[in-house]
Amino acid sequence: MSRQFLFLLMISATTLSAADTKPAPTPKLKTFKPGFNFFSLEQDVQMGKEAAAQVEKQYEVVNNPELNNFIQTIGKKLTSQPQAGNFPYTFKVVADTSINAFALPGGPMFVHTGLISAAESESQIAAVLAHEISHVALRHGTHQASKANLIQIPAAMASGMLGGGLLGTLEQAGIGLLANGMLLKYSRDAETQADLMGAQIMAQAGYNPIEMARFFEKLQTESGKGSKIGNMLSDHPNPENRVKNVEDQIRAMPQKSYTGEGGGFDRAKGLVKSLPPPKKKSQVSQGGQGGAPPAVGVVPMPSLSELRPSGNFKTAQNGGFSIQYPDNWQTQSDQSGGSLTIAPAKGMINNGQAIGYGSQFNFQPFQNGQQVTLQQATQSLIQMLQQGDPNMKVAQNGQQIQVDGYQGMITMLTAGSPFQGQKENDVLLTVTLPQGVFWGVFVAPESDMPNVQGTFQRMIQSIKFAKN
Numbered sequence: 001m002s003r004q005f006l007f008l009l010m011i012s013a014t015t016l017s018a019a020d021t022k023p024a025p026t027p028k029l030k031t032f033k034p035g036f037n038f039f040s041l042e043q044d045v046q047m048g049k050e051a052a053a054q055v056e057k058q059y060e061v062v063n064n065p066e067l068n069n070f071i072q073t074i075g076k077k078l079t080s081q082p083q084a085g086n087f088p089y090t091f092k093v094v095a096d097t098s099i100n101a102f103a104l105p106g107g108p109m110f111v112h113t114g115l116i117s118a119a120e121s122e123s124q125i126a127a128v129l130a131h132e133i134s135h136v137a138l139r140h141g142t143h144q145a146s147k148a149n150l151i152q153i154p155a156a157m158a159s160g161m162l163g164g165g166l167l168g169t170l171e172q173a174g175i176g177l178l179a180n181g182m183l184l185k186y187s188r189d190a191e192t193q194a195d196l197m198g199a200q201i202m203a204q205a206g207y208n209p210i211e212m213a214r215f216f217e218k219l220q221t222e223s224g225k226g227s228k229i230g231n232m233l234s235d236h237p238n239p240e241n242r243v244k245n246v247e248d249q250i251r252a253m254p255q256k257s258y259t260g261e262g263g264g265f266d267r268a269k270g271l272v273k274s275l276p277p278p279k280k281k282s283q284v285s286q287g288g289q290g291g292a293p294p295a296v297g298v299v300p301m302p303s304l305s306e307l308r309p310s311g312n313f314k315t316a317q318n319g320g321f322s323i324q325y326p327d328n329w330q331t332q333s334d335q336s337g338g339s340l341t342i343a344p345a346k347g348m349i350n351n352g353q354a355i356g357y358g359s360q361f362n363f364q365p366f367q368n369g370q371q372v373t374l375q376q377a378t379q380s381l382i383q384m385l386q387q388g389d390p391n392m393k394v395a396q397n398g399q400q401i402q403v404d405g406y407q408g409m410i411t412m413l414t415a416g417s418p419f420q421g422q423k424e425n426d427v428l429l430t431v432t433l434p435q436g437v438f439w440g441v442f443v444a445p446e447s448d449m450p451n452v453q454g455t456f457q458r459m460i461q462s463i464k465f466a467k468n
Ligand SMILES: [Zn+2]
Pocket: 131, 135, 186, 190, 191, 194, 235, 236, 237
């Protein structure tokens, strides 16, 4: 039992004894429903099947009957719980040493060998599977895809099925749901739902739900220490109070002893150990980064306290523009290219040649009365950035904004991070000025983008261009 959980129990015990007349209200079990969705349940299943076929081409599926049986037995106990719904769940083990598991819409589930190695009990594996099952049952993948492509998906579906399946049809319409990880990366709200419903599912199946809190806590503590933790946490980003929320939910459950572990855990770990090292590099869930060669000059991830912005801002002035930035970050201007880097010292790598955390700004003047639209400028910048990092992908297309009265655009990108074991999120800002294109890139490891996003926004809002 974690210290935190003991502490909580102690508090609730004191509260109860102090309140003689009115007992503390018992927390309620939360229930969840799927959000809005353009796809039907059948389409979830169809899409999942198509995506699974692609996954199996790129991953090395482990064909060890004993290991498969171990995972499938856990899976069956979990999916027979009512919350799992009627999806045709399947469970496969794939040879990949990173700690992860992922579920596709409609039920196909893949468990990395690295997850089995990292788990400390059968219940911890059950915790991850129950969490994934909840993503499937609550249809988080297709919900998210629907939300992110509000206009494109109905249009693509109206154009009729063109053969090549559902994913193919969407892909032809420019909606690469699998390639950009849309089906596998979840919002923090979705994570909380999957945690809480997953905890209920596993408890009903006889597994101690505290193991879910414990496993995520372990991932959290160890993230940053090694390179193998990043995957799980970046596909399933930590919502606030993750562990506490699960613990609260457990208090709402009827007390029982958990005897669901079927045995075979040590044996399964041994089997994983005896497998030959993975031959294939898996790339599907990572939008290209998972098994891709690490970016040049990868360095260990510094501690977040050395990177995160302070709440106090100061102003940097750079010829054509001024911007406010956190006062614990540094500025560095590149004399030749005229670019300005604003980042924490540990966020600049190789003397600022790469940025793992922070921002960089540039200005490209128009030549000979040349004019480009905001879209054209953004497109060519993305192409340019992609030449520097072939793993760079557009995660969300441009959104128009105003910057100091000028038309600007924000594009979300994902890329390989110069920090070991991290994926990167980039916010590309492009602004067309009368005399040229101003652009900035705001960079953070995907796992920390939610924490620094507000700072980036504040920086963007503070930009003032020299009027002449
Ligand atoms: Zn998740």
